[in-house]
Amino acid sequence: MDQACETLGRQINIMEVCGTHTVSIFRNGIRPTLPRSLKLLSGPGCPVCVTDQGYIDIMLEIADRDDCIIATYGDMIRVPGKDGSLEKRAKSNVKLVLSSEDAIKLAEENPDKTVVFVAVGFETTTPATAVAIKDAAEKNLDNFCILSGHKLVIPAMDALLSEKNHKIDAFLCPGHVSVIIGTDAYKPIVETYKRPCVVAGFEPMQVIEGIAEICRQLTNDAPEVISMYPAAVTATGNTTAWQIINTFFQPYDGYWRGLGKIPGGTLRLKEEYAKFDAMKRFGFNEIPAEDLTGCRCGEVLCGLIDPADCGMFETKCTPDSPVGPCMVSSEGACSAWYKYGRRRKRRT
Amino acid sequence: MTDSKKENKILLAHGGGGRLTSHLIEKTILPAFSNDTLDKLTDAASLDLTSASVCMTTDSYVVKPLFFNGGDIGKLAVCGTVNDLAVAGATPVALSLSLIIEEGFDIDTLEKILASAGATAKQAGIDIVTGDTKVVEKGAADGLFINTAGLGTRHENADIDFDRVTKTDKIIINGTLGDHGMTIISQREGIKFDSPLQSDCAVLSGLIADVLNSGANVKFMRDPTRGGVAAVLNEIAAASGFTIELDEPSLPIDETVRAAADMLGFDLLDIANEGKVVFVVDEKDAGKVVDICKNHELGKKAAIIGEVLDKEESPVVELKTKIGGRRIVQMPYGRDLPRIC
Ligand code: SF4
Numbered sequence: 001m002d003q004a005c006e007t008l009g010r011q012i013n014i015m016e017v018c019g020t021h022t023v024s025i026f027r028n029g030i031r032p033t034l035p036r037s038l039k040l041l042s043g044p045g046c047p048v049c050v051t052d053q054g055y056i057d058i059m060l061e062i063a064d065r066d067d068c069i070i071a072t073y074g075d076m077i078r079v080p081g082k083d084g085s086l087e088k089r090a091k092s093n094v095k096l097v098l099s100s101e102d103a104i105k106l107a108e109e110n111p112d113k114t115v116v117f118v119a120v121g122f123e124t125t126t127p128a129t130a131v132a133i134k135d136a137a138e139k140n141l142d143n144f145c146i147l148s149g150h151k152l153v154i155p156a157m158d159a160l161l162s163e164k165n166h167k168i169d170a171f172l173c174p175g176h177v178s179v180i181i182g183t184d185a186y187k188p189i190v191e192t193y194k195r196p197c198v199v200a201g202f203e204p205m206q207v208i209e210g211i212a213e214i215c216r217q218l219t220n221d222a223p224e225v226i227s228m229y230p231a232a233v234t235a236t237g238n239t240t241a242w243q244i245i246n247t248f249f250q251p252y253d254g255y256w257r258g259l260g261k262i263p264g265g266t267l268r269l270k271e272e273y274a275k276f277d278a279m280k281r282f283g284f285n286e287i288p289a290e291d292l293t294g295c296r297c298g299e300v301l302c303g304l305i306d307p308a309d310c311g312m313f314e315t316k317c318t319p320d321s322p323v324g325p326c327m328v329s330s331e332g333a334c335s336a337w338y339k340y341g342r343r344r345k346r347r348t
Numbered sequence: 349m350t351d352s353k354k355e356n357k358i359l360l361a362h363g364g365g366g367r368l369t370s371h372l373i374e375k376t377i378l379p380a381f382s383n384d385t386l387d388k389l390t391d392a393a394s395l396d397l398t399s400a401s402v403c404m405t406t407d408s409y410v411v412k413p414l415f416f417n418g419g420d421i422g423k424l425a426v427c428g429t430v431n432d433l434a435v436a437g438a439t440p441v442a443l444s445l446s447l448i449i450e451e452g453f454d455i456d457t458l459e460k461i462l463a464s465a466g467a468t469a470k471q472a473g474i475d476i477v478t479g480d481t482k483v484v485e486k487g488a489a490d491g492l493f494i495n496t497a498g499l500g501t502r503h504e505n506a507d508i509d510f511d512r513v514t515k516t517d518k519i520i521i522n523g524t525l526g527d528h529g530m531t532i533i534s535q536r537e538g539i540k541f542d543s544p545l546q547s548d549c550a551v552l553s554g555l556i557a558d559v560l561n562s563g564a565n566v567k568f569m570r571d572p573t574r575g576g577v578a579a580v581l582n583e584i585a586a587a588s589g590f591t592i593e594l595d596e597p598s599l600p601i602d603e604t605v606r607a608a609a610d611m612l613g614f615d616l617l618d619i620a621n622e623g624k625v626v627f628v629v630d631e632k633d634a635g636k637v638v639d640i641c642k643n644h645e646l647g648k649k650a651a652i653i654g655e656v657l658d659k660e661e662s663p664v665v666e667l668k669t670k671i672g673g674r675r676i677v678q679m680p681y682g683r684d685l686p687r688i689c
Contacts, residue, residue, distance in 0.1 A: 023613070026675060027615065027669070027675065028669045028670065028671055028673050028675070029667065029668075029669040029671075029673025029674040029675035030671070030673050031673070032673055032674050033671065033672055033673045075613075096537075098537055098539070098612075204669070204670065204671045204673070205671065208671070319681070320681070330681070339676055339678055
């Protein structure tokens, strides 16, 4: 790493794409162990944090209906819409689930209510949602539907790199997502933008080894896709999982919180499965554009500005009442900056 | 038949002060707690204390599920309040225990919970001397809520104060982190593990008395319940003005609990304990306190987990991680939510 910093003679910015890496880097205190000129940029964070305001507002509107039960992953309840979050609404028809399977069970146990599953997540959770739809279709479960906010990782990486002034030198790619999407999925990124994509595990040493590999590639100016994840990451990924995703879902240009519309970055149910689509069932045509005027997450993510440069930082946007994804995620760049700011003051 | 079935459920009249109330007190409550003071059923308990230096505390218990592996709401209501007294340097003397019961609650279940509370109090050598029972309409409470208040006399060696914390003091805990919280969360989420998780719910007054009796220079104590060790240490740092450093490899952690926390995305420093105490001890007595803990059944895995560093304008709690990194340990947000990634 030191060698890479020396050879390049400038700051190196590595983005970890996935929230699980961000958590590991944060919990294990990896940043302070790296050379000073090596900077880790926290990527779009977890799929929950990038869920847009418009999606949340629709979810809240559905939660207001007495004939519905909202089945959601726990961390989702804190993500804010235009006014409030599921947590702040404190409704009794919101049930926390750990899997889409639990949501199906809820639907079976409550035949007189419609269970709306808050379907968010990257490629790792989408197959499970697809299986739930398949299950519901086979069981003729009419009181189950999903509000799809599933996201795809590669289009987001692409969008970040197509930003003119981005300062991203390389990507640390998530092992578990890569098991599904395969290493070939990163090839266009490497070919088009000449940026290393290194797949790594989440243990602290695996993260560090991944960073070291990126440094090696940067020093040699030889970007490529390499998997250092212990579990098998094949070139084509898990085709069974992909097949089931493709059977039920199709990509469209959806919003990512703070980042705007990302071409092909969000998944929605195909027309054939419209009856399981909460949007259609409750008469919503389109997820409305969000209004996070002033939030500069896009620039923060790309390493263009520090969180403190955002006008809302610490004033309108705090960890307890977050605006953008970088603050929603407790390990996001803005949230971390908020916490560590005190410490920086202390050291000077 | 219908009558006896009816009688096995709590009715609004059980809290109305009439015949059913007396019946409930005599048949269900007194047998669980019976002692000379309580049995008189006076409006207020009279106590003769051995010291004029008195500590008092109160807490309410609303845990769900009511029964969990390693305890239940009754045991918890006694342990929690006794422990609050003990960490303040008090020898527990008496407890009050009040029930808020939802109409329709099962009386057999109530008996089980009260028996458990009674047994725990007995084990701690403390009497439940007064109490109250209210019944609320169905839906106005979730099954059963318990409030306990506790009275204790100050231990002669106890001088527990944030202001006494200074640089080089050691941070000690009497065992593994997060057992209670992870047990409750796993049970609530319906997750099963090969070796079941077990709450650490226990009365700490005996262990703490052993430590204080030794004359060790204990500067501060607190039980890391809600918010876990992270909350306690952040409070100490903020109130004393000293930065505290924790050493990750020294943290005692049960492997199954760790697996559960990893799976659900929790940080065990944030998770509740119900049978743990964090001591801040003068450096030269730290070894002695760990040894005393290890000699007690509730302190087998006791360890020094950190130390007090410099006084600073903005003190923090920092963790030295396994790989030699560092991070700030935050005051937890206040509600633990499983995360999907
Ligand atoms: S401080 Fe808040 S509003 Fe500003 S960039 Fe960060 S998340 Fe967005």
